[in-house]
Amino acid sequence: MIDFQSKGYQIAAAVRGGKISATEALQVALARIDTANPSLNAFTAITSERARAKAAAIDQAIDEGRDAGPLAGVCFAVKNLFDVAGLSTLAGSKINRDDPPAQGDATLVRRLEAAGAILVGALNMGEYAYDFTGENIHYGPSRNPHDPTCMSGGSSGGSGTSVASGMVPLALGSDTNGSIRVPASLCGLFGLKPTFGRLSRHGSFPFVADLDHLGPMTRSVTDLALSYDAMQGPDENDLWCAQKPAEPVIAKLNDGIGDLRIAVADDYFAKQGDPEVHEAVAAFARALNTDRRITIPEAGRGRAAAYVITTVEGANLHRERLKTRPNDFDPAVRDRFLAGLMLPSDWLAQAHRFRAWYRARVAEVFRDVDIILAPATPRVAPKLGQVLMTLNGVEMPVRANLGLFTQPISAIGLPVVTAPWAERDGKLPIGVQIIAAPWKEELALRVARHLENIGIAASKAV
Template sequence: MSASDLLRQDASAMADAVRGNVVSAVALVQASLDRIEATDRRVNAFTAVLRERALRRAAQVDASLASANGPRTRELPLLGVPFAVKNLFDIAGLTTLAGSKIEREHTPPRDDAALVRRLESAGAVLVGALNMDEYAYGFTTENTHVGPCHNPHDLTRIAGGSSGGSGAAVAAGQVPLTLGSDTNGSIRVPSSLCGVFGLKPTFGRLPRTGSFPFVSSLDHLGPFARSARDLALAYDAMQGPEGRGPHDPGCAQRAVEPVGAALALGTQGLRIGVLGGYFRQHAQPEALTAVDAVAQALGASRTVELPMVEAGRAAAFLITNSEGAALHLPDLRRRAQDFEPLSRDRFLAGALLPAAWVARAQRVRRLYAEQVARVFEQYDVLLAAATPSAATPIGAEFFEINGHRLPVRPNMGLLTQPISCIGLPVCAVPVWGAHPDLPIGVQVIAAPWREDLVLRVAAALESAGLVHAPVAALA
């Protein structure tokens, strides 16, 4: 199999091919770079391509395989696999843009972000940085500074956001693995709209050191991939407490709890419920069809109502506005004209929120989390649509949900935001057939620290052929 053919496979197959000397890491990375060059003028997933760094790192992987250290190198789970990261992750020598114009003036970091280092320690090869909504504030990646990211399955439609480039790069076959961030749904929304797998781990599970913050009390980092197995490989490689030096104060510093072996356990014995009420009222028919198909495949027939869900989402809105605005207040005062207009206006609104409202939102958030924890005493896994609809056209300002005309940008995260604000682990799985032409994702949700359960369910659905992440039919 050629390197270009392998690029259409998942990361696990690529690492096996490099490990077995079927293809070199250099050839595989070169195929990724060629694919990016051939397709990204239309997709606009990348903001920077690290050709020299990537080929140098791939050559080091090949040299290690051929050396006396070869046996140890062969054990690396992501050996030679090309990957890319949302451009809010630090990359040594490359200015961290966070999708903005303002950050272009800042000095490039000297070190890679913690998760970039961990993936490269597992054998992966970084090839570039990816498009996103400015400062991660949005659900569409229609970035006015670098242009919108296009959905590879229909180039006239959005890729979702704010990690739109991360979802699109995997869907386009440019790389099999990417990293993104999720504050209110920014991993799960692009996963849903681009038809790939995405994992938002429990809040605090993975270190955020070396990433540009949006809302410190809500930000998560996690992977996108073409299979549940790849998510597990990347997640296991990124786990673990931080050592000396700079670290993320929000990281839980938990010991590594591998999930890879759990994927083979299937779903037998799991108590699975389907979220109703709010989660069905705010979804178009294709989203409900996707959820129902997944529920039927899993034998899940019980409907579950999350208590306080609308209050939880309202609290998340206030916390997001307030914390996000506080971070950018100096620039809002000095150079508001350099922000994207919609981001600027929302940050300005957040800066004007009364402190009493924000304090109350945090109290509501805690109470909501306590109520949801009681639900998980009866269920192991919950299901819900990941987005209210399939991908909307680029430039569309509104869509209709259950008879209501709503703005797209804040409401594509209607179904993810109530889950993010209490830090639950979620795997978004891509369903095809619910919409005539486009994918739509389903959230598989579990209690804190039970990433093993959401990945078990994702793997079982993939084995059954219900969910999959094909490479888009680009030239």
């Protein structure tokens, strides 16, 4: 029998094997949402009628001897910047409430459902994805299931909350500067930010076209790989991934790591953040039998370039909204966008030039290593409403700096698996980034699976 702590692959095996129906699996999820969501505030819409119809179709397929898909009966939810037919695509905003409902589903929603998964709703997020906290002034904060007085992380806060609380075993988020990896770290989950261009972004509300990624969050590496494989493939509606063929990873998860060259990011990544985040990285390194350290050159300026690109390109996307409805924005989001509109155009050009140089230097690093370990967040989840945090004796704004370690990686589109450190003794979760070269998601997933198998990395529903 399954319950809310069951992983997606366990649910799919039970449904495909006839031990439980998809309808029964859905009932477990909806009951858990009914119990947990009122206090944790992960969902902005629950698509129960659609979900029941999908579950019935899966049950019929199984009764007729047809293949119901590798994710048969696995319930999932999506950050509310994904198009869902019949729902307005909110992107965490008040303004988008006035938009007509989407006429169709985002590509990744369609692909997951084609693999047998069941969409159960849309999830809370930071307004227009410009957030690392999981707090939203229009819809309220997504609370951290490990301590509801704490942040879930953002901007995919509802995604992190929904999976960590056991409401669903799988959720989709977006990651422009760290918005999958930050909530995965703070909520104790596995999260995948794929290579830029690997998964289709068609049918998602954009933030920064040059930096946006979409990806899954789960409580197991198997679920991460199953969902990733289901979503891969060219999409003529997204030119970035139109020509990239799928490269399935699920069959390679247990290939081992003996052939991989693994190092720990030094310098920028070692000099900042609370001691416990570096303890997590050190624990992963010991488990992987590596004491090698490498420097990602100019990571700090890589982060600065990402900031400029984010602020300027994000602001220009919202120029008309800022003119006509400035008071309907979260003031903190509005003010950053307004600042972006005032930056000189040559700053943006210089940021892109530097990013190209930075990408080339990091590519040289990957000639000598296959995997780089780095902290995911500079600390555990802050309290809701907390404005400042102290790191290395320096007081810093929370909202801007929870992405301290993720932004330099987003800037050049590298694939990353964030894995939760299991050895926490009742403390709040913290995660580690497992970073690979472009298009090498398989390697990061193999490392995460090894760490999961030996118990150093683990996640469970609260």
